[in-house]
Amino acid sequence: MVDSSREFTLIVLIAPPGSGKGTLSELLKERKGIYVLSAGKIFRTLIAQRKEQEDNSGEKLQDVNKGGYLADEVVNKYAIAELERIQQELIEKNNSKKLFITLDGYPRTMGQAKELERWSKDKKLIIVTLEGLSDIQIQERLSNRYLCQEHEHIFNALNKDFPTNGICPKDGSKLIKRVDDSQIEVMQKRLNLHKSLTSPICEYYKSQNITTITIDSSLTIEGMYLSFCEKIGI
Numbered sequence: 001m002v003d004s005s006r007e008f009t010l011i012v013l014i015a016p017p018g019s020g021k022g023t024l025s026e027l028l029k030e031r032k033g034i035y036v037l038s039a040g041k042i043f044r045t046l047i048a049q050r051k052e053q054e055d056n057s058g059e060k061l062q063d064v065n066k067g068g069y070l071a072d073e074v075v076n077k078y079a080i081a082e083l084e085r086i087q088q089e090l091i092e093k094n095n096s097k098k099l100f101i102t103l104d105g106y107p108r109t110m111g112q113a114k115e116l117e118r119w120s121k122d123k124k125l126i127i128v129t130l131e132g133l134s135d136i137q138i139q140e141r142l143s144n145r146y147l148c149q150e151h152e153h154i155f156n157a158l159n160k161d162f163p164t165n166g167i168c169p170k171d172g173s174k175l176i177k178r179v180d181d182s183q184i185e186v187m188q189k190r191l192n193l194h195k196s197l198t199s200p201i202c203e204y205y206k207s208q209n210i211t212t213i214t215i216d217s218s219l220t221i222e223g224m225y226l227s228f229c230e231k232i233g234i
Helices: 021-032 039-052 072-093 110-119 135-143 184-207 221-232
Strands: 007-014 035-038 098-104 124-131 145-148 154-156 211-216
Touching: 007 021, 007 072, 007 184, 021 035, 021 098, 021 154, 021 221, 035 039, 035 072, 039 072, 039 098, 072 098, 072 110, 110 184, 124 184, 124 221, 135 145, 135 184, 184 211, 211 221
Parallel strands: 007 098, 007 124, 035 098, 124 211
Antiparallel strands: 145 154
């Protein structure tokens, strides 16, 4: 049971891959102390653990590295469990009356959207869409995107502050490229899935009178951050 004296706000970031939602989430965590649930990171970690254990049983997880979407029941199981873990940690460690959790990569389908809506009945839900980039611009971003191995901090080879030594300046781990950022056909598959399965979620939430705001993803990341904070009121 959630403490009724605490106000929980779930901020759902909905955007095509490469629109900046991961980088925006990082800034919100660093500057505002907002917890971030990254669905992609959850499943990439789970896949790596299963490979180490040579465990091929259980749920089908490999599609997450091939630009595909996982089954709703699998995603809901792990995402909701992580939300409950974060919620409990916030209650125990944070004395603030207003508590925020940002969701990056969940929900991605209508089935996931309805499950999140069900789970968040006693919480405030805000949908933030990032719009403004063409498919070509997104593919250029993705093809130049690198993540560090340790905490998946995001860097772009086109930016002036890109660490040319290939080492993350935040945690010292090696920079790598994700498999699904390296192939044009996989990138296009991800964009097509977003348009067909994820974009309709926004219209659904609007029909349920859930607050929805839009951020211009063609802005610099700093501009996106400032716009986000202004519109959310944090």
